[in-house]
Amino acid sequence: MNREDDCSSPIVTNDLPLTKEMILDAAEQVLRRFGPDKTSVVDIAKVLQVSHGTLYRHFASKSSLREAVTERWLHQCIAEPLEAVVGEAGGSASERLRLWLETLINAKRTYSIEDPEMFMMYAAVTLDAIEMITTHVNRLIRQIARIIDQGIQSGEFKSGPSEVIAKAIFIATSRFHHPAHAKEWMAEAVDVEFETVWNLILSGIA
Amino acid sequence: MNREDDCSSPIVTNDLPLTKEMILDAAEQVLRRFGPDKTSVVDIAKVLQVSHGTLYRHFASKSSLREAVTERWLHQCIAEPLEAVVGEAGGSASERLRLWLETLINAKRTYSIEDPEMFMMYAAVTLDAIEMITTHVNRLIRQIARIIDQGIQSGEFKSGPSEVIAKAIFIATSRFHHPAHAKEWMAEAVDVEFETVWNLILSGIA
Incomplete structure (x- = not known):
């Protein structure tokens, strides 16, 4: 959308x-x-x-309205485009995983610059609406797990508990997508830093 | 100290x-x-x-005083105890790396609870005093790199550029030691989450 x-x-x-x-x-x-x-x-x-x-x-209450607005935004603007990446045909699982992470990271970075009002509201809600944010994060982790499963089935990734691995990947990349780090995304080195974390993750799962 | x-x-x-x-x-x-x-x-x-x-x-200025107080605290209360872990004799490199990470994470978590005034000042300074914080972080990354080098020499870890790997490990564990995540350290699941990230890192380097 x-x-x-x-x-x-x-x-x-x-x-x-x-x-x-x-x-x-x-x-x-x-x-x-x-x-x-x-x-x-x-x-x-x-x-x-x-x-x-x-x-x-x-x-x-106003806070429940604010939470509902953020929830809808997270669903439409973050989770749905990522769902599309998981469902894409062709390419290797590691290419898809990298595309999924880059799509998440670019979306967060773009919104933090181009839609600062919504992004700041989301960053504030993240600290308060623990349950709603947990549901959103778990949805994203299940998406990663499906890509991991694809890679295990194709023999590209080592066997292992895909949801646990997916959670580790999501947490290990927090620096690049958690709103608390938004200020650090402006640094020039951030793309090189993502590359080093990506290489570490890929050596861990491939 | x-x-x-x-x-x-x-x-x-x-x-x-x-x-x-x-x-x-x-x-x-x-x-x-x-x-x-x-x-x-x-x-x-x-x-x-x-x-x-x-x-x-x-x-x-007041802000340069605040920065100097934080710098001293980071040196004495965070970097020095970690230096001691790097220099410890005995044990495998992976044991030492895990102990180093746990020492960092426990120190941050303990200070956030038992010394909230200093911790809040440090969290605020982190956003402003980019240069001082970068120097501190680079010092910690060099400590990790020395442990990685020990592991490469003993054949425990794969060969690779130790400073780059060290930086990836530091960033991938941000969730557990970066002050922006302090609120999340109270969650019950945080130790299990560290375990999953640790396992991912270890599969990547061992």
Whole structure:
């Protein structure tokens, strides 16, 4: 899904029944415009032309709205494009694994520069919404595990517990995709550093 | 060096010539007591019973004082105990590498809990004092490289560029020692997660 599509949805009005997607679209717009600290549920209700009481029936608090907006973003803008990489035909498992990691790393780096409001919200939510983030991370780890399984089946990778190996690979590359390291991604050396970690991982699994 | 020794040095007075160590002792005490935001150079000068002009002749700003205090702490409380691990006699290189990593990780985890003021200052300085932190990290990477060299010489590890491999190992374990991840160290799963990353690293180098 194109990020521009998500971020420029037209303002919805109270002529339509209020769906979760409509609330999240409005919340995302308002959170982007004013930032998480200055946004109130009342602001979001105004954009939707509903009372804040109506909004509270769908989301219990501003933080649950913020979490739901981040969850949708992680799903559409991070997990779905990576799912496509796992499902691609052709190429070796190590090529696919490298492409998967580069897709994740490039997406994070690009969003941190080009969509700083959403990225900062995501970085903040990462510290608080442990359960939602764990679910997202586990989904990504299962994607890596499927690539590992492909490599074990083709004889390219050593046999082993694919989910455990996948988790180790995800954690060992944290420096390049965990939002707490975003500042370090600006350093010139970061691509060379990824290369050295990638070589270490590949010697470990091949 | 015992941490308690560093943190409870007696208040120095102007009867003695002002040394860098005396300034750092006083700065560390005041920074601990009031926190980096509320501490001023004047507060530190008061403890030392000197004018703030005298202090500015040694350190140009509060941030350079804060950086110097952190640098000393990193040297004494992190790098030196690790140096001792590298120099230890006996045991295999993989045992020594594991002990080195565990010593680093345990030190960071212990300080984050038992010395939160210094740890928070260090986490903040990490984002700003890039050059000082890079020097510290490079020192740690050279320590790992010496262990890798020991392992290559004994035939325990594959041949390879030890500094590059050492850097990859340091980065791949960031999740367990980089201060940006301190909150995640409280999770129950963190030891199991380290074990999976350690196994991946060891398959890569052994």
